Amino acid sequence: DGGITQSPKYLFRKEGQNVTLSCEQNLNHDAMYWYRQDPGQGLRLIYYSQIVNDFQKGDIAEGYSVSREKKESFPLTVTSAQKNPTAFYLCASSPGDRHNTGELFFGEGSRLTVL
Amino acid sequence: DAKTTQPPSMDCAEGRAANLPCNHSTISGNEYVYWYRQIHSQGPQYIIHGLKNNETNEMASLIITEDRKSSTLILPHATLRDTAVYYCIVRVEGKGGSEKLVFGKGMKLTVNP
Numbered sequence: 001d002g003g004i005t006q007s008p009k010y011l012f013r014k015e016g017q018n019v020t021l022s023c024e025q026n027l028n029h030d031a032m033y034w035y036r037q038d039p040g041q042g043l044r045l046i047y048y049s050q051i052v053n054d055f056q057k058g059d060i061a062e063g064y065s066v067s068r069e070k071k072e073s074f075p076l077t078v079t080s081a082q083k084n085p086t087a088f089y090l091c092a093s094s095p096g097d098r099h100n101t102g103e104l105f106f107g108e109g110s111r112l113t114v115l
Numbered sequence: 116d117a118k119t120t121q122p123p124s125m126d127c128a129e130g131r132a133a134n135l136p137c138n139h140s141t142i143s144g145n146e147y148v149y150w151y152r153q154i155h156s157q158g159p160q161y162i163i164h165g166l167k168n169n170e171t172n173e174m175a176s177l178i179i180t181e182d183r184k185s186s187t188l189i190l191p192h193a194t195l196r197d198t199a200v201y202y203c204i205v206r207v208e209g210k211g212g213s214e215k216l217v218f219g220k221g222m223k224l225t226v227n228p
Contacts, residue, residue, distance in 0.1 A: 004158075035218075042202070043159070043218035090158050102149055102206055102216060106158025 003027065006091050006107035013078075013085070013114050021076045021110045023091035030096030032074035033104070036060060037088045046089075049074055050096060078112060086114045119203045121222040127197075129228050133190040137203030140184045147206060148179060149216065150188045152199040152224075159202065159218065162188065193226045200224075 004025045013019045023032065031050050035043040045058030049068040063082025068074055074093075078085045088111050092104040120138040127133040139148065149164040163170055163177045165186075170177045176189040190197055202221040 040220070042220050088156070092158070102147060102164060103161045104151075104159070104216060106160070109156065109158055111156075 004091060004093055004105055004107035006089075006110050008110060009108065011110060011112045013112065015114055016080045018077055018079050019085075019112065021078070021089055021091075021112070023074045023076065023107060024072055025074075025093045025105070026072060027093055027105060028071070029093035029105070030071070031094045032068065033092040033094075034058075034064070034066065034074070034076045035090040035092065037090060037109075043090060046076065085112055087112060119205055119219065121201070121203050121219075123220070124223040124225070126225050126227055127190075127193045129195060129226050130192055133193040133197065133224060133226070135188040135190070135201050135203075135222060135224060136185065137188070138185045139203070139205050142183050142205050144183075148177065148183075148186050149202075149204040149206065150175070150177065151202045151204065151218070152197075153202070153221070154196075154199045162201075193224075195226050195228065198224060198226045 007022045033048040034046040036046055037043050044060050046060055046064050047055055047058050047066040049055035052068055052071050055066050055068050063079055065077045088109050090109045091107045094104050147164050147166050150162040151159040153159040162174050163172055165177045179186045200221040200223050202218050204216050206215045
């Protein structure tokens with residue numbers, strides 16, 4: 001079935017360690033996004049990419065990095081520079097600007113806990 | 116993009132219609148209204164969107180007032196599985212990408228048996 005796969009679902013990390021969250025989609029979508037969600041809050045945009053080999057910072061990009069080497073993949077690295085990394089991370093995709101309907105397709109999320 | 120206002124929470128009895136309100140008094144003529152929902156610890160799910168006409172799909176109906184300053188999402192026969200946080204969002208169609216969708220705190224709908 002087509003969809004977005006995030007892994008791992010749960011992740012624990014020690015302070016000072018970098019961690020990479022995986023996001024893969026087989027929907028042939030051009031655009032991909034990373035959001036962060038804290039308890040009881042809405043979603044905040046970290047990074048997004050409208051096309052392969054290109055990406056832009058969202059509202060809270062500090063302490064995060066991404067790459068978009070393949071259309072299907074948009075991994076997110078949470079670096080040690082991120083001061084409050086414990087959160088629920090959501091990846092999404094959409095067909096892209098040319099076919100933009102405003103519909104986002106989300107993965108199941110990755111819950112990161114820093115010990 | 117215009118801001119939306121939703122009540123923080125709402126209860127509904129199972130089997131009854133759930134009417135979820137949203138105010139967007141500053142909406143512009145070319146801004147669409149989108150609804151998503153998020154079941155606990157899952158990614159948000161698209162429900163429906165519309166511009167000015169009422170819309171219906173297999174999940175819900177969207178009623179937009181004539182002046183477009185408010186809308187109502189209707190779940191015709193709520194089930195326990197409809198318990199979720201519902202987000203009402205407005206954005207300009209085709210302006211930039213879907214990064215323009217702003218997910219606020221939404222409204223928690225609890226469907227009771």
